[in-house]
Amino acid sequence: MSDQTATLTADLTINSWGMRAVQAMPGGVSSNFRMAEGPDQLVVSRARGAHLWDVAGQKYVDFTCGYGAILFGYADADINAAVAAQLELGYQVSATHTREVQLAEEISLLLPGMESVRFHTDGSEAVQTALRVARCATGRSKVICFAGHYHGWLPLGDESNLVVLPWNDIAALTQAFDADPEGYAAVITEATMCNNGCFEAAPGYLSVLRQMCTEHGSLFILDEMITGFRLGLQGAIGAYLLTGNLGPDLAIYGKALGGGLPIGLLAGKRRYMDVLASQAVNHSGTFNGNSLSIAAAVATLAKLRLRGQKFYMDLHERGRKLMADLEGLGREAGMPLQVRGPGPIFWVTLGEDPEALPVLGGRAVEPAAYQRFRQHLLARGVRVMPAGRWYVCASHSDDDIDFALAVVRASLGAMQEEAAE
Ligand SMILES: Cc1ncc(COP(=O)(O)O)c(C=O)c1O
Numbered sequence: 001m002s003d004q005t006a007t008l009t010a011d012l013t014i015n016s017w018g019m020r021a022v023q024a025m026p027g028g029v030s031s032n033f034r035m036a037e038g039p040d041q042l043v044v045s046r047a048r049g050a051h052l053w054d055v056a057g058q059k060y061v062d063f064t065c066g067y068g069a070i071l072f073g074y075a076d077a078d079i080n081a082a083v084a085a086q087l088e089l090g091y092q093v094s095a096t097h098t099r100e101v102q103l104a105e106e107i108s109l110l111l112p113g114m115e116s117v118r119f120h121t122d123g124s125e126a127v128q129t130a131l132r133v134a135r136c137a138t139g140r141s142k143v144i145c146f147a148g149h150y151h152g153w154l155p156l157g158d159e160s161n162l163v164v165l166p167w168n169d170i171a172a173l174t175q176a177f178d179a180d181p182e183g184y185a186a187v188i189t190e191a192t193m194c195n196n197g198c199f200e201a202a203p204g205y206l207s208v209l210r211q212m213c214t215e216h217g218s219l220f221i222l223d224e225m226i227t228g229f230r231l232g233l234q235g236a237i238g239a240y241l242l243t244g245n246l247g248p249d250l251a252i253y254g255k256a257l258g259g260g261l262p263i264g265l266l267a268g269k270r271r272y273m274d275v276l277a278s279q280a281v282n283h284s285g286t287f288n289g290n291s292l293s294i295a296a297a298v299a300t301l302a303k304l305r306l307r308g309q310k311f312y313m314d315l316h317e318r319g320r321k322l323m324a325d326l327e328g329l330g331r332e333a334g335m336p337l338q339v340r341g342p343g344p345i346f347w348v349t350l351g352e353d354p355e356a357l358p359v360l361g362g363r364a365v366e367p368a369a370y371q372r373f374r375q376h377l378l379a380r381g382v383r384v385m386p387a388g389r390w391y392v393c394a395s396h397s398d399d400d401i402d403f404a405l406a407v408v409r410a411s412l413g414a415m416q417e418e419a420a421e
Helices: 016-024 032-040 077-089 098-110 123-138 170-179 205-216 235-239 270-277 291-333 368-379 398-420
Strands: 044-048 051-054 059-062 116-120 142-146 162-165 184-190 219-223 250-254 264-268 337-340 345-350 389-391
Touching: 059 398, 077 291, 098 116, 098 264, 098 291, 116 123, 116 270, 123 142, 123 184, 123 219, 123 250, 123 264, 123 270, 162 170, 170 184, 170 205, 184 205, 205 219, 264 270, 291 337, 291 345, 291 398, 345 368, 368 398
Parallel strands: 142 162, 142 184, 184 219, 219 250
Antiparallel strands: 044 051, 051 059, 116 264, 250 264, 337 345, 345 389
């Protein structure tokens, strides 16, 4: 990575692994979202710290961080050791196991108001359980969700029960509840609109939303898949002081909790979670609570506790500094580059925000200028997600950040040259 302005030599679009992937798997991927990276999509051979290597041996500084699942870095030594130890103790035992109980207790103590938890293999499943719990607890089927938010690939057919409103808009919520005061099982929301633009909740918005849910007998479901364990040890609940009467009834976690291994978690108030115990709602899964993911999550929490507040202060500072430096480069280049978000996750735009789409198709559509920018970054050794989202992790060193900034400067320059042609 010595010459920071040079593009990589390997042909990223046509490599035999890429072609084999497309032949063997629809779109060459196991998750449709990855197709958004387009023909330049990486075929990765290994990852460590904040770096990925592709099949041609090219190294990338990575700001996708496993779409938010990587908090410490790829192949973190402590997470690896915990998983290796669990391999020796056995896994997939199809029974409640000691670490699972330990983790459930620990999370309930950590997250205010979350008295009981159920483990899943990913966030989409945990969201589906949350919606079933809310519907069973209230005897209602309609759910309010918000344009631009994403809650996993929900079952087809559920759309007719989802009412999509604009977010951060109290008047829209009031209108919906006025029109059907006892009609909604729940309101589900991200605390920061991480999946589209990284807009933060307006001051007081989540509290008003909570109060309206209470008033109308609807459950408040907070989707912390991205914010959980990333904004702080108590995620958005801690960041937005959503405790006591203002706390959610159910909350969803995953991603960063699992230290890079697959996990989803539904946490909630016991009186609602009890519909699972009574079997009024079915929630089953061969791999739920699998010991390897649980061991990784236990190690993640142990590591976070050990490092204390300093861990999150550093993560926020690293993110915020990168945000400011990116904006500085945009100004220097005379490009409309803007940055928004809390720091550990943020959003970069080049003059155009993605469109806020309804929740089921809520993955952000990538504006053309940003796509070109991302391709320039990738060609120079920096990988970011499509559409604008960036994550930072604890392994991003000053050198990584300096390298990325040099690549951004070169990429903006290349885009200006293209525009002049
Ligand atoms: C806010 C939110 N909820 C739910 C999900 C679905 O989680 P998973 O991809 O683990 O199924 C995601 C995934 O990105 C998400 O960002």
